[in-house]
Amino acid sequence: MGDRKKPGFGKQLADLHRWNAWLVVALAASGLLLSWGAARGWLGEGRAWVKQLHIYLGLVTAILLVLYAPLARKHLKQLRNRPRQRGNLVFVFALLAGWLLSGIILWQFRHLPPRWSNNALVVHDLLTWGGLPYLVYHSVTRMRWAKKPEKRAVRPDAAEPASPDGTGGLHPAASPQPWMSRKQFIQWSVGIALTAAVAPSFFRWLGRSFVGTGGPGGMAGGADPNRMLPAPEPLPDSVRVIGGGAQGRFRVYTVTPLPTFDSGSWTFTLDGLVDKPGRWNWEQFLKLERVVQVGDFHCVTGWSVYKNTWEGIPLARLLREAGVKPEAKYVKFYSGDGEYTDALSLDQANMDDVLVAVLHDGKPIHRDYGGPVRLIVPKMYAYKSVKWLERIELIDRPHTGYWEARGYDNDAWV
Incomplete structure (x- = not known):
């Protein structure tokens, strides 16, 4: 029997992309559950299990990044004439690497100086607030139904009549171009919806993490x-x-x-x-x-x-x-x-x-x-x-x- 043919470069990238997407979904779900105050009570002991699951998923993501590393150079070269896709790749890679490094520090916080974990938590949160909305936007706007071009097939009865000079050629009637394509409409809609959903919570987090809440040490500044x-x-x-x-x-x-x-x-x-x-x-x-x-x-x-x-x-x-x-x-x-x-x-x-x-x-x-x-x-x-x-x-x-x-x-x- 002959040797099994190794998967091509494109298939390797597609497989890594698919696995990474599912891992990010699982990491996001478990991470948001851990940070949700109301869940602290009803999760009970399950919160410790969710935390361990979150850590293990992060380590699997590290493995995927290691597998991608040998392909990165060729992938970037392939995208040299597509700056938007190249920028997206660099951003996502930096996002995953930042999540991974800050997550490892938070995981091993007992063995590191407390200031490291303090800064790592801020970085981890900041990447989450910036990264998750971007990944949702990227995923929704790149779905097949979002990218599918509008059909502009010309019906026979929409053709121009024969020209007066007798040439008789039927020319398609000029269809008016919409001011916004379907893809652009979806992109704007998703972007506005994400901004409305995320912005209030983001600014509350920003106030707690960087601005404080008015009192010493970030203690509450409102009336007690x-x-x-x-x-x-x-x-x-x-x-x-x-x-x-x-x-x-x-x-x-x-x-x-x-x-x-x-x-x-x-x-x-x-x-x-x-x-x-x-x-x-x-x-x-x-x-x-x-x-x-x-x-x-x-x-x-x-x-x-x-x-x-x-x-x-x-x-x-x-x-x-x-x-x-x-x-x-x-x-x-x-x-x-x-x-x-x-x-x-x-x-x-x-x-x-x-x-x-x-x-x-x-x-x-x-x-x-x-x-x-x-x-x-x-x-x-x-x-x-x-x-x-x-x-x-x-x-x-x-x-x-x-x-x-x-x-x-x-x-x-x-």
Whole structure:
């Protein structure tokens, strides 16, 4: 039997193009699902599986780019007289390479400096906002039905009559040219529809990632819907913002509707396996002795905010004053949204930088960012820093937190 004939250059390109198109569709679907706030709740543990699928699809894309590399030179030479197609090829290749490199950094963020992942996340998002609409536009406008030329066949009864000079030749009647071809109409329609759909979300993302939202460290600049009076009086170091002010932008993630609190009904509780359980209203809580510290804030999704000046009560002091019973092994934290919980071992909870915070950069913590009171655990990823903290309970057995039950690591060390 003779050797099987190797596929030609054109078929190789077509196969790679087709596989790449399906991979981009799958990457887009899984990536958008991961970034969709509402999906964080109902996906549950499935979110960890979607994340792994997204990573594996990205690695397969890398393989396709490696397979394409030997063909690239010949392909570009083939397109030397077609500048638009050549430009499209270069753009798509740069887009895929950028997605791949930034995605690898986000995948391996634990082994790299946090600033790398911060920048990689911005690049990954920017390529997504710019790249996906372009790829959708490119795909729709290059479908066969979009490229099919309009049929302008001339009917016999539309011919010109015989000429007066008797030559008698029938000449087709001149058909008026439309001001916009079918292809142009489709291109403009798709472009306008994509702009209308994408632009509002893009500018919201742009504001969060580059412009901020008006407050320190990108904290919300609008009025705080929490009604907490009086406002906490900041300590001198907190007023001076001893870390120089937060560097970076916070992103708001929540799995429940954002709760609202009022100082008239707000309470903070410390109970469980302690000798002296405590319960404070807002005014009593503000009288507890506070400290000021500077620390970095790292989210497991890849972004960080550096040099935050936090003011609050050291958790170790609260536990010491409550008198922890010998059988207590873990500290459980309850969020005021009624849904979110997490836990630290007793040793972790007694670290000297774990703080029950009430101020950030000298100002009350906005509701959107976990105020009026939130936990701060600087050495761990932020899903351990419970927002809207209103209760601490000492327990004798491990507790699986909200995100740990959905696939996150119990080992949350940065």
